[in-house]
């Protein structure tokens with residue numbers, strides 16, 4: 001990286017990417033990656049094997065050696081001597097043969113626009129005196145050198161790349177002359193033998209004036225009068241092939257393979273003749289459907305009727321978004337190939353048939369429709385009424401479907417390990433080196449988050465559940481137990497995941513089946529619960545009753561915690577998520593963590609003037625590792641409003657329930673509290689006395705004081721049985737749980753930091769893809785002249801001002817090694833993108849795919865080019881800014 005570079009770190013401003021100034025980009029490039037030394041390529045000047053620009057020698061495919069002027073002069077003299085010797089020996093043919101020497105050695109070369117020496121510094125190349133005329137006699141034949149005349153100054157929009165051709169690339173001269181001269185003269189050089197053994201790729205090349213110019217009709221060189229290629233495009237077929245050259249003919253001579261050592265004509269850019277034999281494109285994989293659609297479209301056209309536009313892209317505002325409804329109403333528009341601007345032979349044939357045999361074809365279409373509908377089981381429907389929903393099941397299946405969908409039916413699981421780093425991590429990296437895993441959050445965390453996200457978004461198209469419950473839609477049952485009896489609450493209860501049409505978030509709906517609300521006051525108790533906010537409770541939002549399920553149901557709306565598990569499922573082996581057998585001992589620290597979290601929840605609940613009444617294994621959710629949330633709160637307050645007990649009694653019962661819960665887990669028996677002394681003895685065998693005495697205190701509350709004063713109104717003493725006493729007694733455990741929580745927070749923050757750079761790179765990649773090879777945006781669409789969409793832009797052609805941006809894309813993403821194999825080096829890609837984002841002064845060499853063009857430019861200029869193109873596209877996208 002050049003020392004003089006003082007470019008400031010200034011990332012692309014991609015709408016919202018307000019990035020802070022990161023200091024000197026040359027000293028602290030944003031990300032430095034270990035470059036794989038094995039992956040250095042012919043295009044690469046950066047990385048571990050970086051060479052300086054001056055060391056670069058162009059690769060000449062048919063010469064192993066680049067001859068200097070002195071060497072060529074020596075060859076010439078040697079050839080002259082031979083000719084004279086032959087003359088003296090009386091060999092007239094040999095003597096009369098013209099001396100085959102490079103034109104550059106015999107004639108003064110035509111005045112070049114720019115002359116180059118082999119030691120040139122391309123980025124700062126300047127015209128040299130013609131004292132070294134033959135230095136590039138060989139190299140220049142293969143390369144058309146492009147230079148940025150303004151490599152340091154600002155890039156002009158009109159002529160971004162000032163390009164110069166070497167004189168020997170003139171079409172009038174045989175480009176292989178110098179090589180031929182060298183090979184016939186040199187009899188003393190092994191390299192000459194090698195050269196002569198290799199085919200000259202220009203030998204059988206047709207004259208340039210017969211080759212169609214790759215830059216197309218808009219070739220700038222043509223306007224300047226310097227392009228010697230053919231610009232008569234009238235003979236070209238619309239698909240870009242030269243019809244006269246490429247079309248198959250029975251009179252065509254049989255194909256004769258070229259011998260391996262024969263001179264090979266260089267391959268031309270274009271569509272391979274093999275494509276003639278390629279299968280016709282058939283949309284949607286069904287030839288019948290495609291043909292049917294096309295036939296109908298053509299029949300419509302002939303009969304004057306118009307195929308209605310699809311409604312699926314209507315921009316009319318909709319009300320609440322209800323995916324299931326929208327899903328079933330969607331119309332799928334058939335693919336209509338008639339709108340294509342290219343006419344395939346097949347469509348031409350059908351056109352002709354339609355013109356001549358319209359009546360027969362109409363019958364054919366009707367017969368085709370009937371057959372098709374019969375195949376789909378849709379007989380009796382008019383084709384225009386048929387809307388095919390690929391997700392709709394047979395009616396009988398839907399009718400028999402229970403509340404619980406077969407989750408595997410529509411499941412397309414993610415491949416969680418698609419992006420996982422493979423193999424062990426290398427430890428012997430340098431300080432500035434990174435491995436792929438460093439750029440992403442840990443695999444297990446990412447997988448867990450992805451699974452949660454998938455669970456949150458999962459819906460079923462053919463659910464037998466109501467489509468909407470109040471302001472919720474897309475219901476999915478979370479209960480796994482199909483045959484349920486009366487639950488904890490004395491009624492059948494169900495849990496559904498649902499999406500709110502008010503805010504689009506996902507909630508859990510607890511349904512109490514068959515509950516009749518007797519008093520308005522009962523449902524208003526939910527207001528106290530709405531105010532309870534604690535990290536260890538499942539938050540409550542709303543409660544209402546209704547008949548959406550065909551019965552009178554009470555619905556309580558709570559937070560949804562995807563992929564959560566109850567303590568009962570985890571510790572007492574009664575659920576689908578059970579990973580641990582109930583025989584396993586739970587670590588004591590985990591148990592203290594449970595006590596602290598639930599005590600924290602109870603503290604907030606009791607201070608809020610309510611009681612949980614649900615501190616039981618099936619109502620405590622585990623939402624991640626050892627992370628508890630008290631669930632099902634507020635339900636008893638509504639259900640037992642008439643028979644409610646005094647609050648102190650309920651709050652003491654909460655503490656006792658907590659004791660029973662911990663006792664059950666510690667003794668590995670959900671009914672352990674039924675024989676408390678024995679269970680406590682069991683606990684004392686596996687756990688500390690501290691834990692045993694804490695559980696013993698919780699499960700045996702002292703008699704209730706008679707005055708009924710609320711515990712929260714008095715300072716706690718060690719003898720009182722309330723949540724404050726509990727928290728005072730376990731203060732040290734509270735502190736250690738708090739410390740663990742802080743450690744976890746630090747870890748998650750550092751994981752988050754890794755993803756920070758990825759977001760920036762995604763924005764950069766998005767921007768690059770928006771820009772690259774975009775069709776022309778310069779023309780503004782009007783009523784008479786529609787936008788020139790899909791028209792290739794001259795800016796991307798070889799002479800266009802954005803050509804080098806395309807080459808930069810190849811340099812970053814399409815690297816190949818010396819054998820032409822793809823190089824997949826994430827380090828190289830990320831390094832290049834970061835350097836582009838920073839816009840540093842480092843030089844890069846961009847080579848066209850055919851190796852005919854070479855640019856020496858810098859990241860700074862590439863960035864400037866991308867920014868200019870982005871500004872142009874942004875302007876074109878916003879009519880008010882045009």
Ligand SMILES: Nc1ncnc2c1ncn2[C@@H]1O[C@H](COP(=O)(O)OP(=O)(O)OP(=O)(O)O)[C@@H](O)[C@H]1O
Pocket residue numbers: 478479480487488489493494495508538558559560561562563564565566569575618619621631632
């Ligand atoms: N808020 C929630 N978010 C996500 N999942 C939940 C939520 N509440 C409950 N679940 C899940 O729903 C399932 C059933 O929960 P529920 O509270 O009905 O327990 P249960 O075992 O059916 O007990 P019971 O029938 O005695 O009430 C559990 O697997 C639980 O993980």
